[in-house]
Amino acid sequence: MKKDLRIVKTQASLRHALLALLKTKPLEAITIAELCRLANINRGTFYLHYKDVHDVFKHYLEVIVNDLKQSYEEPIFKTNYNIENIQADMIKIFHHVKKYQDFYQIIFDERIPMMYYYLFFDTVRSFMKDSLTNEIFIKEQAIDIDYLISYQTNAIIGIIIEWHKEGYKTSFQELNQQLIAILSIHSPFRERMKEDEIWKKS
Amino acid sequence: MKKDLRIVKTQASLRHALLALLKTKPLEAITIAELCRLANINRGTFYLHYKDVHDVFKHYLEVIVNDLKQSYEEPIFKTNYNIENIQADMIKIFHHVKKYQDFYQIIFDERIPMMYYYLFFDTVRSFMKDSLTNEIFIKEQAIDIDYLISYQTNAIIGIIIEWHKEGYKTSFQELNQQLIAILSIHSPFRERMKEDEIWKKS
DNA sequence: GAAAATATTGAACACTTGTACAATAAAATT
DNA sequence: AATTTTATTGTACAAGTGTTCAATATTTTC
Numbered sequence: 001m002k003k004d005l006r007i008v009k010t011q012a013s014l015r016h017a018l019l020a021l022l023k024t025k026p027l028e029a030i031t032i033a034e035l036c037r038l039a040n041i042n043r044g045t046f047y048l049h050y051k052d053v054h055d056v057f058k059h060y061l062e063v064i065v066n067d068l069k070q071s072y073e074e075p076i077f078k079t080n081y082n083i084e085n086i087q088a089d090m091i092k093i094f095h096h097v098k099k100y101q102d103f104y105q106i107i108f109d110e111r112i113p114m115m116y117y118y119l120f121f122d123t124v125r126s127f128m129k130d131s132l133t134n135e136i137f138i139k140e141q142a143i144d145i146d147y148l149i150s151y152q153t154n155a156i157i158g159i160i161i162e163w164h165k166e167g168y169k170t171s172f173q174e175l176n177q178q179l180i181a182i183l184s185i186h187s188p189f190r191e192r193m194k195e196d197e198i199w200k201k202s
Numbered sequence: 203m204k205k206d207l208r209i210v211k212t213q214a215s216l217r218h219a220l221l222a223l224l225k226t227k228p229l230e231a232i233t234i235a236e237l238c239r240l241a242n243i244n245r246g247t248f249y250l251h252y253k254d255v256h257d258v259f260k261h262y263l264e265v266i267v268n269d270l271k272q273s274y275e276e277p278i279f280k281t282n283y284n285i286e287n288i289q290a291d292m293i294k295i296f297h298h299v300k301k302y303q304d305f306y307q308i309i310f311d312e313r314i315p316m317m318y319y320y321l322f323f324d325t326v327r328s329f330m331k332d333s334l335t336n337e338i339f340i341k342e343q344a345i346d347i348d349y350l351i352s353y354q355t356n357a358i359i360g361i362i363i364e365w366h367k368e369g370y371k372t373s374f375q376e377l378n379q380q381l382i383a384i385l386s387i388h389s390p391f392r393e394r395m396k397e398d399e400i401w402k403k404s
Numbered sequence: 405g406a407a408a409a410t411a412t413t414g415a416a417c418a419c420t421t422g423t424a425c426a427a428t429a430a431a432a433t434t
Numbered sequence: 435a436a437t438t439t440t441a442t443t444g445t446a447c448a449a450g451t452g453t454t455c456a457a458t459a460t461t462t463t464c
Contacts, residue, residue: 005431006441033420042443047422110320115312117319121363143383147364151384154360155353161323162352181345182353208411208460235450244413249452 011049011059013039018056027057028111054113057106061116064103065123068096072127089131090156090179093124094172097160101168108164117157125153213251213261215241220258229259230313256315259308263318266305267325270298274329291333292358292381295326296374299362303370310366319359327355 017039021030030053036043050056071092097104107116128149156179163175170178219241223232232255238245252258273294299306309318330351361381365372372380 002432004441006429010442031420032422043421044423044444045442048441108316110317111315113313113315114310114319117316118312142379143387144380146368147361147377147380148384150360150364151357151381152360154363155357157360158352158354158356159349161356162349166348175349177344178346178349179353182350185345204462206411206461212412233450234452245451246414246453247412250411 007049010039010041010045013041014046014050014056015059018053019060022106026109026111027053027106028109054115058115058119060103061107061119064096064100065119067100068093068123071096072130087176087180089127091172091176093156094160094163094175094179097163098168098172104160104164105168108161121153121157124156125149128153128156209251212241212243212247215243216248216252216258217261220255221262224308228311228313229255229308230311256317260317260321262305263309263321266298266302267321269302270295270325273298274332289378289382291329293374293378295358296362296365296377296381299365300370300374306362306366307370310363323355323359326358327351330355330358 014035017035018030021035021038032046032053033043035053035056036046072089106112107120132145132149132152159175159179159182163170216237219237220232222240223237234248234255235245237255237258238248274291308314309322334347334351334354358381361377361384365377
């Protein structure tokens with residue numbers, strides 16, 4: 001069985017209409033009615049395929065997220081978890097966000113529902129999980145791996161939030177430099193701990 | 203000049219009606235029309251005070267956020283940035299979220315706009331800023347402090363997101379234990395770096 | 405307490421939303 | 435090419451949205 005051409009045509013028409021409208025107004029201002037008018041689709045037909053305008057937009061986010069996922073298929077030698085690998089992984093994310101800046105500006109908009117944030121979060125989180133799960137140092141601690149991964153994931157997204165609030169002015173190379181610098185100090189306690197160690201040894 | 207009693211009465215009435223409705227249905231399902239019916243307020247009057255239902259809900263979030271802020275007024279000896287202070291600071295946040303779990307369940311709901319997330323983020327961020335700005339180790343590096351603070355802030359919220367997805371089953375004491383454990387390994391690179399250091403010294 | 409100021413009301417408007425259903429059109433199947 | 439299947443349409447409906455305006459009610463000010 002093949003997919004009904006009418007369905008393909010209807011959905012494509014609505015998606016294209018959404019892209020067109022996004023050039024003139026914010027996502028939250030686009031109504032189902034005007035989307036259907038522009039797409040030449042009966043409004044009743046809309047509800048046979050989508051729940052709301054976000055449902056249509058979600059398609060594009062899935063395309064974008066798949067592009068990000070695909071960039072992680074590249075065979076990087078990941079036997080050891082080190083700063084070069086993390087750097088290579090995270091710069092991909094920054095590059096990706098910059099590439100689709102127009103979309104991420106929508107996704108991080110304060111009027112937009114959290115669902116897009118979570119979709120992005122879950123995607124980045126899956127990469128983070130792949131990188132972390134086989135590390136021995138975690139098993140030594142009484143750490144719930146899920147909390148650790150969410151901690152690390154959201155930290156990275158925290159940088160992107162700051163980037164967003166800044167209007168994406170910083171280049172993604174510079175952003176990557178910032179991340180490396182932040183990771184190099186490891187945690188706010190590093191200096192203090194070092195002092196402690198020195199003190200203990202003296 | 204004093205505040206008009208009619209305004210006070212109207213807004214209070216709408217706010218109370220919202221609380222009542224929240225016990226029966228999710229925030230996103232509450233319409234302006236039914237809110238006004240329950241509050242005995244003319245729908246036209248609603249628009250003189252609020253833009254939408256979220257605008258009414260925002261009031262409660264501000265009350266909650268102020269409660270969190272107030273808990274940071276407590277005089278804690280913060281001359282040195284160390285793990286005990288961070289522990290004391292962050293356990294407050296977890297305790298706070300648990301205390302207002304009913305609200306944070308709404309705030310982190312995927313259907314709800316990002317605005318609440320940002321309001322919470324900005325609040326936690328301001329605490330983080332106070333803790334970090336005077337640290338010398340930052341000035342040594344070429345780190346944009348804003349990126350570092352947003353990184354740290356969102357990392358903490360990442361734990362809360364995980365908590366939320368889990369249904370707040372974990373106790374906030376246990377959650378705090380997790381945070382301490384995560385912070386103790388500093389970063390995923392710590393073990394690796396240690397190895398490097400050992401290697402260099404041998 | 406009277407006058408001035410202003411918040412609230414009710415009614416109306418064009419518009420959107422979500423749903424239902426029979427009629428129609430277009431695709432897939434044979 | 436004829437038949438079956440199903441997606442789309444047009445229409446209708448009750449409810450919500452956002453705005454306007456004159457009439458009314460309430461509060462503040464003097």
